[in-house]
Amino acid sequence: xxxxxxxxxxxxxxxxxxxxxxxxxxxxxxxxxxxxxxxxxxxxxxxxxxxxxxxxxxxxxxxxxxxxxxxxxxxxxxxxx
Amino acid sequence: xxxxxxxxxxxxxxxxxxxxxxxxxxxxxxxxxxxxxxxxxxxxxxxxxxxxxxxxxxxxxxxxxxxxxxxxxxxxxxxxxxxxxxxxxxxxxxxxxxxxxxxxxxxxxxxxxxxxxxxxxxxxxxxxxxxxxxxxxxxxxxxxxxxxxxxxxxxxxxxxxxxxxxxxxxxxxxxxxxxxxxxxxxxxxxxxxxxxxxxxxxxxxxxxxxxxxxxxxxxxxxxxxxxxxxx
Amino acid sequence: xxxxxxxxxxxxxxxxxxxxxxxxxxxxxxxxxxxxxxxxxxxxxxxxxxxxxxxxxxxxxxxxxxxxxxxxxxxxxxxxxxxxxxxxxxxxxxxxxxxxxxxxxxxxxxxx
Numbered sequence: 001x002x003x004x005x006x007x008x009x010x011x012x013x014x015x016x017x018x019x020x021x022x023x024x025x026x027x028x029x030x031x032x033x034x035x036x037x038x039x040x041x042x043x044x045x046x047x048x049x050x051x052x053x054x055x056x057x058x059x060x061x062x063x064x065x066x067x068x069x070x071x072x073x074x075x076x077x078x079x080x081x
Numbered sequence: 082x083x084x085x086x087x088x089x090x091x092x093x094x095x096x097x098x099x100x101x102x103x104x105x106x107x108x109x110x111x112x113x114x115x116x117x118x119x120x121x122x123x124x125x126x127x128x129x130x131x132x133x134x135x136x137x138x139x140x141x142x143x144x145x146x147x148x149x150x151x152x153x154x155x156x157x158x159x160x161x162x163x164x165x166x167x168x169x170x171x172x173x174x175x176x177x178x179x180x181x182x183x184x185x186x187x188x189x190x191x192x193x194x195x196x197x198x199x200x201x202x203x204x205x206x207x208x209x210x211x212x213x214x215x216x217x218x219x220x221x222x223x224x225x226x227x228x229x230x231x232x233x234x235x236x237x238x239x240x241x242x243x244x245x246x247x248x249x250x251x252x253x254x255x256x257x258x259x260x261x262x263x264x265x266x267x268x269x270x271x272x273x274x275x276x277x278x279x280x281x282x283x284x285x286x287x288x289x290x291x292x293x294x295x296x297x298x299x300x301x302x303x304x305x306x307x308x309x310x311x312x
Numbered sequence: 313x314x315x316x317x318x319x320x321x322x323x324x325x326x327x328x329x330x331x332x333x334x335x336x337x338x339x340x341x342x343x344x345x346x347x348x349x350x351x352x353x354x355x356x357x358x359x360x361x362x363x364x365x366x367x368x369x370x371x372x373x374x375x376x377x378x379x380x381x382x383x384x385x386x387x388x389x390x391x392x393x394x395x396x397x398x399x400x401x402x403x404x405x406x407x408x409x410x411x412x413x414x415x416x417x418x419x420x421x422x423x424x
Binding site: 003006007010013018020021026030033036037040044047048050051055060063064070074075079080 | 314315317318321322325328329333335337338340341342344345348351352355356358359363364365366367378383386387390391393394397398401402404405408414415
């Protein structure tokens with residue numbers, strides 16, 4: 001039962017990862033990367049590792065996203081092909 | 082176009098090689114504990130900590146944690162050095178879009194609660210899942226919340242740097258004290274106590290409190306350095 | 313088994329972003345995906361069937377916990393990943409201030 005939920009989450013994570021690389025708007029890409037980090041944190045909890053899940057949720061989906069958004073604010077928002 | 086299709090084929094080869102090797106040769110869920118059998122069966126007796134990951138990170142492999150704290154410190158110093166002389170250090174101008182009054186007041190109310198929650202996570206590192214790095218990240222998130230909700234908020238950089246240096250030296254001092262008292266660097270020289278109590282597990286609470294405050298001050302310093310750059 | 317595919321997919325996406333994209337911030341996003349993929353692979357190698365979280369309180373016996381050693385390694389790796397990302401982004405801010413563009417083809421020429 002829990003492995004079914006894990007399969008569903010992994011399929012959604014793959015869609016988010018493909019979208020993060022493909023889009024031209026960098027702010028949307030960073031938000032999609034934050035969603036990937038959040039789903040990876042849930043997968044860590046399913047694999048019985050609560051310390052690592054808390055670290056990934058606090059650091060990966062909190063501080064890393066904030067640093068990316070500050071860097072995008074000081075440079076450009078759209079990617080030119 | 083040529084470059085994209087060649088890289089696509091190469092990435093597909095890498096993905097298939099990795100996935101097929103893992104699926105055929107490495108069975109999922111098999112018992113592979115050779116080195117960690119000693120940590121699992123003797124961990125609570127040797128260190129007194131109920132959380133085995135904390136016992137490994139601080140006690141059995143404490144030297145790697147010292148190296149990681151050094152890496153974080155070098156990165157924070159490097160960011161301060163790269164972004165030197167790049168803008169007004171004090172943000173006092175009014176932005177174009179301001180947050181509403183509810184957000185500003187709510188962030189001031191939630192700020193001490195988040196600090197206490199972060200302190201709880203790194204003080205109870207040897208009993209519940211958590212520890213220094215997680216608690217430090219929660220404290221940095223609390224300061225980031227104040228930054229986001231108010232555009233004229235800035236921290237006192239000198240106090241944060243002083244706190245970070247003092248706490249980092251505490252970690253090294255605990256190690257040197259272990260060297261003087263027992264003859265081994267970072268050896269456990271306090272009594273173990275009974276597992277499950279708050280005051281147990283020797284030097285683990287002291288080291289995790291030091292790491293928690295240090296990581297929190299460092300990540301806040303990184304965010305403040307990057308925010309102060311003018312566009 | 314599905315976790316091996318997820319981690320191999322994240323590693324492949326990270327490598328593709330490093331190889332085929334030109335924007336500097338997209339490349340750093342690819343490095344972040346690489347880190348997440350490798351961490352997921354390490355944790356899924358330490359899973360034991362029927363095991364529980366490695367905290368020995370409330371009657372948990374030492375014979376039924378998962379492997380705690382890869383979790384300690386991954387804890388270190390997450391913090392190192394975020395510090396490398398922050399340092400790379402501050403270098404990108406400095407490059408943008410000097411070259412006024414984020415295209416890696418244009419910033420590769422060394423001009424006097």
